[in-house]
Amino acid sequence: MTESSSPLPHAKFRCRGVNVHYGMAQAIKDNDIDIYDKSVTSFIGPSGCGKSTFLRCLNRMNDTIDICRVTGDIRLDGVDIYDTEIDPVQLRARVGMVFQKPNPFPKSIFDNVAYGPRIHGLASNRADLDALVESSLRSAGLWDEVKDRLSSAGTGLSGGQQQRLCIARAIATQPEVLLMDEPCSALDPIATEIVEELITNLGETYCVVIVTHSMQQANRISERTAFFHLGELVEYETTHDIFNTPKDERTIGYVSGRFG
Amino acid sequence: MMSETTMPPAVSVHTGEAAKKRMKKRHNAEKRLRAYGIIAISLAALALVALLYNVFARAVSVRTEHYITVAADISKDENDFLKVVKTAAREAFPFASGRTQKREVYGLFSDGAADDMRDAAEAGTLEAGSGIQRRFLLSDSVDLYLRGVFGTLEEREPEGALTLSEDGKTVLLQSTAADFNDALGLVKAGLAQQSERLRREAERQSAGIETLTARLPSLEGPELDDTKAQIEGFKAKRAQLSGQADALDATIMAQGGERLKLTNRMPSFFVRSNDGILKLTEVSSTTALGKPLIPLSGTAAGAWSLLSLDRPEIGRPVKDFQVALVEDLRAKDRIEEVTNWRFFTSSDSTQPEIAGIYGALIGSMWTMLVTFSLAFPIGVMAAIYLEEFAPRNRWTDFIEVNINNLAAVPSIVFGLLGLAVFLHFFGVPRSSPLAGGLVLALMTLPTIIIASRASIRAVPPSIRSAALGLGASKVQTTFHHVLPLAMPGILTGTIIGMAQALGETAPLLMIGMVAFITAVPEGITDSATVLPVQVFNWANASERAFDMRTAAAIAVLLGFLVVMNMIAIILRKRFERRW
Ligand SMILES: Nc1ncnc2c1ncn2[C@@H]1O[C@H](COP(=O)(O)OP(=O)(O)O)[C@@H](O)[C@H]1O
Ligand SMILES: [Mg+2]
Numbered sequence: 001m002t003e004s005s006s007p008l009p010h011a012k013f014r015c016r017g018v019n020v021h022y023g024m025a026q027a028i029k030d031n032d033i034d035i036y037d038k039s040v041t042s043f044i045g046p047s048g049c050g051k052s053t054f055l056r057c058l059n060r061m062n063d064t065i066d067i068c069r070v071t072g073d074i075r076l077d078g079v080d081i082y083d084t085e086i087d088p089v090q091l092r093a094r095v096g097m098v099f100q101k102p103n104p105f106p107k108s109i110f111d112n113v114a115y116g117p118r119i120h121g122l123a124s125n126r127a128d129l130d131a132l133v134e135s136s137l138r139s140a141g142l143w144d145e146v147k148d149r150l151s152s153a154g155t156g157l158s159g160g161q162q163q164r165l166c167i168a169r170a171i172a173t174q175p176e177v178l179l180m181d182e183p184c185s186a187l188d189p190i191a192t193e194i195v196e197e198l199i200t201n202l203g204e205t206y207c208v209v210i211v212t213h214s215m216q217q218a219n220r221i222s223e224r225t226a227f228f229h230l231g232e233l234v235e236y237e238t239t240h241d242i243f244n245t246p247k248d249e250r251t252i253g254y255v256s257g258r259f260g
Numbered sequence: 261m262m263s264e265t266t267m268p269p270a271v272s273v274h275t276g277e278a279a280k281k282r283m284k285k286r287h288n289a290e291k292r293l294r295a296y297g298i299i300a301i302s303l304a305a306l307a308l309v310a311l312l313y314n315v316f317a318r319a320v321s322v323r324t325e326h327y328i329t330v331a332a333d334i335s336k337d338e339n340d341f342l343k344v345v346k347t348a349a350r351e352a353f354p355f356a357s358g359r360t361q362k363r364e365v366y367g368l369f370s371d372g373a374a375d376d377m378r379d380a381a382e383a384g385t386l387e388a389g390s391g392i393q394r395r396f397l398l399s400d401s402v403d404l405y406l407r408g409v410f411g412t413l414e415e416r417e418p419e420g421a422l423t424l425s426e427d428g429k430t431v432l433l434q435s436t437a438a439d440f441n442d443a444l445g446l447v448k449a450g451l452a453q454q455s456e457r458l459r460r461e462a463e464r465q466s467a468g469i470e471t472l473t474a475r476l477p478s479l480e481g482p483e484l485d486d487t488k489a490q491i492e493g494f495k496a497k498r499a500q501l502s503g504q505a506d507a508l509d510a511t512i513m514a515q516g517g518e519r520l521k522l523t524n525r526m527p528s529f530f531v532r533s534n535d536g537i538l539k540l541t542e543v544s545s546t547t548a549l550g551k552p553l554i555p556l557s558g559t560a561a562g563a564w565s566l567l568s569l570d571r572p573e574i575g576r577p578v579k580d581f582q583v584a585l586v587e588d589l590r591a592k593d594r595i596e597e598v599t600n601w602r603f604f605t606s607s608d609s610t611q612p613e614i615a616g617i618y619g620a621l622i623g624s625m626w627t628m629l630v631t632f633s634l635a636f637p638i639g640v641m642a643a644i645y646l647e648e649f650a651p652r653n654r655w656t657d658f659i660e661v662n663i664n665n666l667a668a669v670p671s672i673v674f675g676l677l678g679l680a681v682f683l684h685f686f687g688v689p690r691s692s693p694l695a696g697g698l699v700l701a702l703m704t705l706p707t708i709i710i711a712s713r714a715s716i717r718a719v720p721p722s723i724r725s726a727a728l729g730l731g732a733s734k735v736q737t738t739f740h741h742v743l744p745l746a747m748p749g750i751l752t753g754t755i756i757g758m759a760q761a762l763g764e765t766a767p768l769l770m771i772g773m774v775a776f777i778t779a780v781p782e783g784i785t786d787s788a789t790v791l792p793v794q795v796f797n798w799a800n801a802s803e804r805a806f807d808m809r810t811a812a813a814i815a816v817l818l819g820f821l822v823v824m825n826m827i828a829i830i831l832r833k834r835f836e837r838r839w
Contacts, residue, residue: 064728066652093731103722105741115740116730166726173730 012037012177012207013058018072020053020062020231027053030072031233033226037176040203042218042239043211045228046254051211052100054228055179058209059095060088076177093120095177096170101186102162104154104169109146112154112165113137116173132172140168141198160191167198178202180210184217196221215255219243227251315818318811325600325613326398326406328368328589333390338381341374345396353585355555364581370397372602372614395596400613400805401577402586406595409804410578411527411571413587418566420546422533424559431538431550431559433531438545439566443529447520447543448512455508458501465498519544524573528580530587533564537584553584577804603812607778608794612805615798617816619780623693623773623788624762624820630697630784631704631761636754638701639708640743643750646709647716648738667706674703675770683771691772691787699767704757711753715746747835755828759821765792791817 013035020028027050035041035058043051053062060081062068074081081091093116104112113133116122123129133150137143142164146157154165163183170178180199184192200221202208212218218225219239226236227250235242235251246252273279332348349365350356356365373396380386404410420437433440472491479487511520519542522529529540531550535557538550567587573580589595607619642663650656678699682688688695719742727737743750768774773793781788789797791813798810 059729061725061729064725089731089733091731092729097725097729099722099725099729101722103720103726105723105726106745115727115732119730119732119736119740169726169730 010037011035012076014073014075014078015057016073018054018057018070018074020050020057020071021069022053022065023067027231028057029231033233033236035177035207035209036224037207038204039224040199040208040210040222042222042225043209043228044213044215044218044225044254045234047213049228050231051228052181054233055181055209055211058177058179059092059097061092061097063088093173094175095179096173096175098163098166098170098178098180098183100182102159102166104157104162104165106153106155108151109137109154109157109165110150113168113172116169120173122172122174136168136172137165139171139198139202140164141194142168158191160187160194163187163191163195164198167195167202171202175206177207177209180208182211182213185213192217215243227254229254312818315811315814318808319815321407321808322600322603322812324597325602326403327395327596327598328398329393329395329594329596331391332394332396334377334386334388334392336388338388341377341381342371344377345369345373348394348396356581361581364579365585367399368402368582368585370399370613371611372397372609375614397613398595400611400803402582403613404805405576405578405583405586406590406597410576411569413567413569413583415532416566416568418564421561422531422564423561424533424556426559427549429551430541431552431556433538433540433548433550435546440529440540440543440548441545442566442568443522443540443543443548444520444545446526447522450523450526451508451512451520455505455512458505458508462498462501462505465494465501469494469498517544517547519547519549526572528569528573528583530567530569530580530584531564532567532587532591534558534560534562537567537588539580539584553581554588603809607780608776608789608797609778610776612801612803612809615806615809617791617794617809617813619777620789620791620794620813621816621820623696623777623781624790624817626693626781626784626788627696627700627790628758628762628824630693631700632754632758634697634701635704635708635757635761639705639754639757640712640750642705643709643712643716644738644743647713648734648742663706663709667710670766671703671764672766672770674699675767677702678767679770689785689787691775691777691789692785693781693788693790694784695771696768696773696788696790697784699771700761700764703764703767704754704761707757707760708750708754711756712746712750715749715753716742718749719745744835748832751828751832751835755825758824758828762821762824763792763817765796768793769796791820 011034225239225242330352418439420435537554542549606616609615
């Protein structure tokens with residue numbers, strides 16, 4: 001890992017010596033990484049290399065997998081998130097997540113977005129909640145499309161709209177970090193473009209981490225890119241450097257399309 | 261382009277003759293399967309229709325009940341209403357003489373008549389006074405007679421004119437036409453049958469004589485003598501039987517006006533004349549001897565009619581005297597058929613005409629309430645725990661296997677368990693809906709747990725991830741998202757379990773719910789019976805009148821089931837309203 005030349009923003013996540021095992025199989029091998037605030041970071045790499053696994057370490061979603069064991073030190077703003085003091089439920093309110101397949105609740109659009117604020121008690125009255133739902137939908141670029149049918153089913157939207165609804169839902173909880181696991185892989189090119197633009201915008205205010213299998217996408221939207229290979233973090237640089245001056249053999253091979 | 265048209269068509273494995281044959285075989289198999297399916301469904305539908313028809317055709321008779329109107333005296337503060345009914349009966353039919361006739365008069369009235377008056381007196385709606393015409397409930401057998409269960413009564417206009425002449429206690433009837441031929445014919449047919457029976461018996465004697473005679477040559481000494489004596493005995497018996505048969509045949513063939521006797525093994529014949537009813541005891545084609553059952557006002561010639569009841573008196577609980585009384589009253593419009601609300605508002609009784617389903621219905625409701633409020637929450641919670649929270653280990657595997665096994669345990673075993681644990685150990689009141697509900701809840705639990713687990717497992721994991729990813733706790737995820745989505749399946753399982761519990765009899769017999777209970781349970785600790793047990797009890801009762809009540813109770817049970825299912829379907833639709 002080499003230091004970036006540009007002035008460093010605040011490191012939101014500081015990970016050291018992270019290992020993840022599924023039962024006996026090791027999925028992440030001794031990774032160190034700093035993820036910076038108010039920017040978009042991409043995780044790329046061949047499938048099965050542990051991108052999703054590592055992403056799930058950041059909001060302790062791995063806790064929900066029985067056989068998964070995470071060791072090492074992961075700090076969010078300097079606080080160890082695997083500390084026994086830390087409530088993973090509260091952590092997930094700070095570190096939102098958007099999944100590969102759009103997974104809106106089978107409820108109304110409004111209820112989808114309002115769910116996070118409701119369970120965390122973020123809105124004291126109905127007007128506040130309405131405002132929060134509206135601003136979240138606006139941030140996700142969905143407001144104009146759904147403002148007239150907030151009470152209709154979230155599952156009735158198109159794929160791209162559903163994914164933006166999921167993003168709006170994540171934003172409504174007012175997280176500090178947004179984790180996205182291949183958010184565009186189930187979307188058509190036009191929907192992808194819209195979501196990508198959205199992610200770029202979100203990167204200005206949030207710490208966004210996105211897993212993608214598309215190198216062009218990483219290139220387009222992220223400031224930094226981490227390349228994973230067989231559970232190892234091989235190279236972590238500015239996106240420009242990763243794609244133009246990769247150092248490791250494996251990175252060179254991957255970005256030039258020789259394998260992956 | 262040219263080459264394309266001249267090229268021979270490519271033969272693939274999917275075209276050609278063999279492929280066509282394979283295709284055809286596949287289509288035939290599909291058609292066959294569809295036919296099997298249609299046949300199976302038709303058979304099931306047919307069975308269902310037959311069952312429902314059988315139940316409802318018999319149950320509709322419960323729709324009405326029969327009342328008789330007679331005058332009765334009631335003083336202001338009467339309390340012995342049985343006596344009131346008895347007195348009214350006696351006064352209404354003063355001509356009933358002798359113990360038998362008096363008993364038959366009382367037998368017209370139901371015990372319910374006195375109960376009705378007592379209820380009315382308690383409600384303050386009973387009108388005191390003498391000579392007031394009042395309605396009395398008729399007994400179950402008369403009710404059945406009026407429904408034609410004990411044969412059909414036919415009334416016929418005779419052809420001839422009738423002359424009556426009193427002859428001591430009997431009345432001699434003479435018609436100018438052969439109006440009694442029907443009766444005579446029946447008597448003769450009866451005699452012919454009897455004679456035939458005698459001749460068959462005589463033939464059996466002949467056969468015995470033959471076999472014994474064939475054995476004679478091989479016998480000697482005292483044995484020979486014995487056998488000879490036996491043969492003589494048989495011969496004497498044969499002669500006697502043939503003689504009797506001959507005598508009967510002679511009677512049948514006799515052309516003279518000789519009257520023949522009607523017995524109680526033959527259909528009954530009555531003559532209505534001069535405001536009275538005579539029962540025919542002897543008939544020839546134009547004359548008859550009659551016994552007045554309802555006294556005649558005189559012996560004047562005039563309008564008359566012939567009544568016949570095809571079921572012999574010996575084969576029915578309603579005797580000829582009662583038939584005459586009922587027919588007389590019916591002619592006077594003093595028998596009414598009214599809608600039977602009693603069946604739905606009263607509880608069990610030993611008297612079928614006043615037995616009702618209400619007590620059992622309420623008992624079933626209380627029992628189901630207990631069953632549901634125990635089995636549903638416990639079952640769903642257990643399923644949630646096992647599916648969402650429990651670690652997968654040997655213990656949970658063990659529990660899972662046991663739950664699955666419990667679902668296959670015969671229900672009577674739960675009854676035994678309930679008897680030993682709930683009644684004897686915990687002292688839950690015997691026969692109470694609480695005890696029944698507890699036992700049925702135990703029985704229903706595995707069904708609900710298994711169905712709930714399956715439907716919880718069917719909720720897509722992505723929904724759980726979505727909720728957890730937003731910072732919902734496990735409990736919030738489960739109750740806000742998983743449970744509502746699983747609810748339709750859970751409700752389906754619950755309704756299956758509850759329907760099973762509703763129709764369950766065996767375990768309830770074990771805990772005393774089979775007891776004869778006439779009170780309507782007011783709570784879950786009162787003694788009660790339930791619908792299926794009521795059906796069971798009535799089906800075992802000897803009175804014919806319980807037949808239709810059994811069918812009606814089954815209909816009520818089915819109705820209860822339908823209502824329960826409907827509630828479940830409505831609830832399920834609520835949850836199924838997909839967004
Ligand atoms: N729930 C799981 N249980 C067991 N093994 C898993 C699980 N999820 C992922 N793995 C394993 O961990 C490795 C990394 O998987 P993943 O993080 O999904 O890779 P990526 O997202 O980069 O394609 C793979 O070998 C995969 O088989
Ligand atoms: Mg992945």
